[in-house]
Amino acid sequence: DQQVKQNSPSLSVQEGRISILNCDYTNSMFDYFLWYKKYPAEGPTFLISISSIKDKNEDGRFTVFLNKSAKHLSLHIVPSQPGDSAVYFCAASSGDGGGFKTIFGAGTRLFVKA
Amino acid sequence: DTAVSQTPKYLVTQMGNDKSIKCEQNLGHDTMYWYKQDSKKFLKIMFSYNNKELIINETVPNRFSPKSPDKAHLNLHINSLELGDSAVYFCASSQKPSNRGLNIQYFGAGTRLSVL
Numbered sequence: 001d002q003q004v005k006q007n008s009p010s011l012s013v014q015e016g017r018i019s020i021l022n023c024d025y026t027n028s029m030f031d032y033f034l035w036y037k038k039y040p041a042e043g044p045t046f047l048i049s050i051s052s053i054k055d056k057n058e059d060g061r062f063t064v065f066l067n068k069s070a071k072h073l074s075l076h077i078v079p080s081q082p083g084d085s086a087v088y089f090c091a092a093s094s095g096d097g098g099g100f101k102t103i104f105g106a107g108t109r110l111f112v113k114a
Numbered sequence: 115d116t117a118v119s120q121t122p123k124y125l126v127t128q129m130g131n132d133k134s135i136k137c138e139q140n141l142g143h144d145t146m147y148w149y150k151q152d153s154k155k156f157l158k159i160m161f162s163y164n165n166k167e168l169i170i171n172e173t174v175p176n177r178f179s180p181k182s183p184d185k186a187h188l189n190l191h192i193n194s195l196e197l198g199d200s201a202v203y204f205c206a207s208s209q210k211p212s213n214r215g216l217n218i219q220y221f222g223a224g225t226r227l228s229v230l
Contacts (some may be wrong), residue, residue: 031214043204043221089157093217100218101170104157
C-alpha cells in the first residue's frame with residue numbers, strides 16, 4: 001500500500017523545454033511535500049518543498065504545484081538543462097509521526113537531451 | 115568533509131553471515147535514519163533515532179539492529195543475512211523535526227549490499 005506514487009519511471013525532455021514530473025498521494029494528512037534529486041552513486045539531495053496549505057512554490061527554475069483535491073503534485077523544471085538529468089523522488093511527511101516519518105515514491109528518472 | 119558518510123560503499127557477502135554498515139554525520143543533527151531502497155526503487159524507512167533514542171522501528175526483522183553510540187553515529191548491524199536483504203541502504207540525518215514542520219533530510223551516498 002504505497003501512499004506516494006510516481007507512475008512514470010522515466011521521462012525524456014529536450015534541453016530548454018519544460019520537464020513536468022508528477023506525483024500522487026493517498027494520505028490527506030500529509031503536511032509537507034518534498035522533492036529530492038539523486039545522481040548515480042550519490043544519495044538523494046533536497047530540491048524543493050511545499051506546505052499542504054499552499055498550492056505553488058517556486059525556486060528559480062523549479063516550481064512545485066499542489067492540487068489537494070486531486071491529491072496530486074507536480075514539479076516543473078524550466079528551462080531544462082542536461083545537468084538536471086537525475087532521478088527525482090517525491091516525498092511526503094505527516095505530523096502524525098512528529099514529522100519523523102517521510103514517505104518516498106519510487107522516483108522518476110529524467111533525461112534531458114542536449 | 116562529507117556531511118553524511120557511510121561505509122562501506124559496497125558489501126558482497128554470503129547468506130547467513132553477519133555484517134555492519136556504519137554511518138556518521140558532521141552536521142550537528144539530532145536525528146538519524148536508515149532507509150532501504152529495494153528492487154522496486156522505493157526508499158523505505160527502517161529506523162529513526164533522535165539523540166540516541168529509537169523513535170521509529172518500521173516492522174523490520176529483528177535480524178536488523180541499529181546502534182547509536184552518540185548522536186553523530188548510527189550503525190546498522192544485520193545478522194544471518196538473507197537473499198532478500200540485497201538492496202541499497204541509505205543513512206540520513208536531519209534537525210529534530212517539529213510537529214507538522216518541514217523536515218529536510220541529508221543522505222549518505224548509500225551502501226549496496228549483495229547477498230549471494
